Amino acid sequence: MSKVAVIQSASVPFDAEASTKKAEELIAEVAANGGELAVFPEAFIGGYPKGTAFGTAVGYRTERGRDEYARYSNGAITLDGPEVQRLVQASSEHGVFVVMGVIERLGNTLYCTALHISPTSGLVENRRKLMPTATERLVWGYGDGSTLETMDTPFGRVGSVICWENYMPLMRQAMYAQGVQLYCAPTADDRATWQASMTHIALEGRVFVLSACQYLTRDAFPSDHPFDVELPHGDVLMRGGSLIIDPSGKVLAGPVFDEETILYADVDLETKTRAHLDFDTVGHYSRPDVFSLTVNTRRADSVTFTS
Template sequence: MLTQYKVAAVQAAPEFLNLDAGIKKTIRFIKEASESGAKLVAFPELWLTGYPWWIWLDTPAAALASGFVSRYYKNSLSYDDPRAKLISDAAREYKINVVLGFSERENGSLYISQWLIDSNGATIGKRRKLKPTHVERTIFGEGDGSDMVVHDTELGRLGALNCWEHVLPLNKFIMFSQNEQIHVASWPSFTTYEFASGMSWEINNTVTRSYAVEGACFVVAPSALVSQAMVDELCDKPEKHELISVGGGHSVIYGPGGEPLCEKLDPNEEGILYADVELDAVDICKHFLDCAGHYSRPDVYRVLFDKQRKRCVVPIDLEDESRVENAASEFVREVSFSKDQ
């Protein structure tokens, strides 16, 4: 396992509603980060194929009439799409770990997802945002407990969350309990609804920094930009210009004590932020503060964490008696768990 290495956070505008162009831009940033010596490159939330800002600018009915919904489906990525392999191949070619934010399509549903890929192009993990925020729920489905995982990797214990998943205390506690050392906090851009509670970049950077302190871990926090082309396409009414504007990039990288590890880019500037990681610093910080370990009180409070994957259809072979019994036992267990709550 590496204990000293460089990490990279991408700050850029997505190729909005254009999956093919977005993949090309992704590979370009993977190559650039690798050639700059990084061992990990992290991308913003919904980097492919852009955050669906129209959900904040008008009614759900208006979004259906606008044509955005259909275009977003067509430009969302599924893991079995041959184009997905282009990204994992790039990770292998440039020998770099990748955490990619994207709109995942599975059959007729979309999810806010992150794909963790190692430097050999193999999948470390696939996760979905546990709870889409506010009007995001008009587009995206939910994840489950299997998406709240910290992975053993060549870079240490690696985990990832999206956006306001970092606001929910129990989300954080579950991640901290798995001895996370390096964390990717993926965000969209920060130009919309800044007047609303908790929506400003200052608040969200604070949440990110707090995660680093509470988790005693390194936090790589990429965020996207809104381009002029996106504004032109999204704003078909004058009043919408009051809700979204060009820019909004506020990417950051923090150390396990909450210290900034690099200078921020201008909010309108595309580029990559870099910082050096030294995992020994995690041990020192956890010595003082391990929220889900020596600095907790399990006699006073505990978290029930169901990490089982939940899907609405579970195929079984009726000729395989053991699988039928296991499926039935799992169903009974879930019913019992629900009654106990």
């Protein structure tokens, strides 16, 4: 039996140092409450610029929008930067495996990434979002299959699927085929309908689902930051809705809306084993003679130098 935690909290947009400091404090709190795994929301460090158009329309960009993008890019982090080192240190010091949503900068491109940080091995995975959703594609690059991995931990096999990647059936199947037991879903989707998707995934994969979303308000952003659309919940940009579900579809914690909180649940992997009596989507309930999936896990580089 292991204790896991889902963080529902606001990032500090465009301020990586402040968001990292907040993350360190939350990791310490999880450890103090006996948690061994802490799942943070999508883009917790770097920020999710909800409602921001970056001055774009079809065939048109503005100088103000380029200024907004420059601030966003400057608030992103690199894998070899001090923020990741501080997260590695916090994970090690407190003995907590951390799944952290970040905006990663590589060269001149930003990626929406989930870092997997082990208390014993440091940064063990940077899981880049394969398919940015809608206008996210304006500011985020595409990940590739080389980061589509799961990994063993003392409390189960962990994998992450980011936000609307969870609506991609073949993506989910690839994760199930890698034996994921603790299915982490950092997200920016705060709709009540998200719970239905998370429940379906728990039942489909016979997995523990840990979904983390921010509770984010307008005043978290700099005072001069523009919002280009009318936000449906006024000053609340993301309402949360984080939750933890077991492989039978039972909700163990949440969903919680409209406040910052940490959700906890005890995880017994025997629950997953029992659930596979009557269903295994990549095993006895599959039909490989009819359906098959090929996953390309090669790194996709745009430029390759050879000699």
